[in-house]
Amino acid sequence: MTAAATWESRIPYPALIAGLTLLALALCAVSAAVGYVPFDLGAALSDWLAGRPTLGALVLAELRLPRALLGLLVGFSLGLTGAAMQGWLRNPLAEPGLVGVSSAAALGAVIVFYSGLSAALSLALPLGGMAGAAAAAVLLNLMAARGAGTTALVIGGIAINSLAGSLTALALNLAPNPYAALEIVFWLMGSLADRGTDQLWLVLPPMLAGWALCLSGARALDALTLGEDAARSLGFDLAGLRVRLIAGAALAVGSAVSVTGAVGFVGLVAPHLMRPLAGARPGRLLLLAGLAGACLTLAADIAVRLLPTRPELKLGVVTALIGAPFLIALIARLRREEA
Amino acid sequence: MRIETHGLxxxxxxRTILADVTLAIEPGAFTGLIGPNGAGKTSLLRLLAGLAEPAAGRVTYDGRSAAQVGRRALARGIAYLPQSGPVHWPLRAEALVMLGRLPHRGPLGGIAAADRAAVERALSTADTAHLRGRTVGTLSGGERMRVLLARALATEAPVLLADEPVAALDPGHQLACMALLRDAARRGSGVVAVLHDLTLAARFCDRLILLANGSLLAEGPPSRVLTDENLCAAYGIAIHRGEAGGEPFLLPWHALPSPTCLPETP
Structure with a gap:
């Protein structure tokens, strides 16, 4: 019996969910306590709860908590959507942005940057990102409505990815001054720094809707393990599933990218990490991968602030630096277990 | 459930892959679907399962169309076992068989005692209870096929459509699988299986459907379908026949040169 099977029988699913939720909340608390300014979390918390507008309370409510909660939301979105995409395409290489929504969101944000709207309105940037993701989702669903199959949609997603990527490069190329280009490049690297409550409230509703859409496909994703014919014979509407998953990815990942920029590898690694614990069941993997994504993102964002480098490393850089070797090690271990 | 096709x-x-096929699948009968490669057997089975849209004609389930029956009700009524079905993730056999219960579970409902009982019955019927803890990747081809058959049985649908269920099995499990399908029909299910072994088809099936080039060449009891003329016309082969214990066996003996294979009467 493989290690995967043994784990699954030892840790019941509710215990896994509870354990990961506690871990994510604990990391949220650590994230709120960690920062550059010496900070008494206990005093700030009691000031904030008592409504005393001290400096500590303000830092907690306006900077630390939004950053920690955004880390949680963004990580959960990436992990959950990654698991949903892998299950849908039955391909362990799939990642949340596969259908083009992340690069389209990044392009939307870059266009806003470029036009100077972001200077006028702080929420213009995330709104632009969401508009980009929505455009990608609408385009893909139009392709689907014209009868494109799953493979054609993935290729469509790749086309959207590369188009959005080259338009982003074009914006950089034509940037009026080097400083503007640098700002765009830095933003694209992905970060949770200096995000406020405004952004939090802006992305929460679309993210929740996106999560619900992805989670509603759990049973159909389980059935797809047996292939499309068998899944349909088990009573699942695969065209409906496709619409739900594309819309879910656009809402959850699109809003994540539009506030944090590109945070790579979390959506790819989290499902791989949790798959043995889910007994490889794609439906059961969804919540587990979401929670694992939240933990990974929070841990990386804590590491960013603990590392002595200045300027602060970008979150997306750290997740990719840790994620890539980690994924290679994970794949090597799974190979050994299968052999 | 009685499935009928009209001018399908x-x-x-x-390219035309099925032309004007009219037939009925009766409950309580084990029907063998036979014919050479490319005759349209899988296409017919998928149409019967409601997985494809016919170019012409219609399929009815107790007189109603698939849309009238409804997707979920149809899923509870028909279990479909695809040919060499893929398994994309390394699930354990028991979890895989449990997928057969999906049509019976509500959108949020958990696994009920009835689901567990059905899975146990399916695992033991398909002789796979000892494999329950194994992940799919560690199973042999034949073991995998039996676990997938158990998955289809776990639905406990009144109709079972199986595409080449015995293709990957050793002779012992071929006989066991054919007996299992016949028993399911004896208990009232309508069972249709795509088969290539003519002896198994002759011995175990109540009815045979012989397809050739997308057309219905013959249908009825095995003795009436498996005639020298039909087999020559469909497969282009001569058959060696025998009898053992009062049951017939048929061995494909040699290929016939194509002109002699033309049916003498249209």
Missing amino acids: SATAGG
Whole structure:
């Protein structure tokens, strides 16, 4: 019996969910306590709860908590959507942005940057990102409505990815001054720094809707393990599933990218990490991968602030630096277990 | 459930793969679907399962169309076992068989005692209870096929459509699988299996459907379908026949040169 099977029988699913939720909340608390300014979390918390507008309370409510909660939301979105995409395409290489929504969101944000709207309105940037993701989702669903199959949609997603990527490069190329280009490049690297409550409230509703859409496909994703014919014979509407998953990815990942920029590898690694614990069941993997994504993102964002480098490393850089070797090690271990 | 087809035709890439097939699948009978490669057996099975749209004609389930029956009700009524079905993730056999219960579970409902009982019955019927803890990747081809058969049985649908269920099995499990399908029909299910072994088809099936070039060449009891003329016309082969214990066996003996294979009467 493989290690995967043994784990699954030892840790019941509710215990896994509870354990990961506690871990994510604990990391949220650590994230709120960690920062550059010496900070008494206990005093700030009691000031904030008592409504005393001290400096500590303000830092907690306006900077630390939004950053920690955004880390949680963004990580959960990436992990959950990654698991949903892998299950849908039955391909362990799939990642949340596969259908083009992340690069389209990044392009939307870059266009806003470029036009100077972001200077006028702080929420213009995330709104632009969401508009980009929505455009990608609408385009893909139009392709689907014209009868494109799953493979054609993935290729469509790749086309959207590369188009959005080259338009982003074009914006950089034509940037009026080097400083503007640098700002765009830095933003694209992905970060949770200096995000406020405004952004939090802006992305929460679309993210929740996106999560619900992805989670509603759990049973159909389980059935797809047996292939499309068998899944349909088990009573699942695969065209409906496709619409739900594309819309879910656009809402959850699109809003994540539009506030944090590109945070790579979390959506790819989290499902791989949790798959043995889910007994490889794609439906059961969804919540587990979401929670694992939240933990990974929070841990990386804590590491960013603990590392002595200045300027602060970008979150997306750290997740990719840790994620890539980690994924290679994970794949090597799974190979050994299968052999 | 009684499935009927009326003037059923199907095309793929502009080519006709089924032409004007009218037949009925009765409950309580084990029907063998036979014919050479490319005759349209899988296409017919998918049309019967409601997985494809016919180019012409219609399929009815107790007189109603698939849309009238409804997707979920149809899923509870028909279990479909695809040919060499893929398994994309390394699930454990027990979890895989449990997928057969999906049509019976509500959108949020958990696994009920009835689901567990059905899975146990399916695992033991398909002789796979000892494999329950194994992940799919560690199973042999035949073991995998039996676990997938158990998955289809776990639905406990009144109709079972199986595409080449015995293709990957050793002779012992071929006999066991054919007996299992016949027993399911004896208990009242309508069972249709795509088969290539003519002896198994002759011995175990109540009825045979012989397809050739997308047309219904013959249907009825095995003795009436498996005639020298039909087999010559469909497969282009001569058959060596024998009898053991009062049951017939048929061995494909040699290929016939194509002109002699033309049916003498249209």
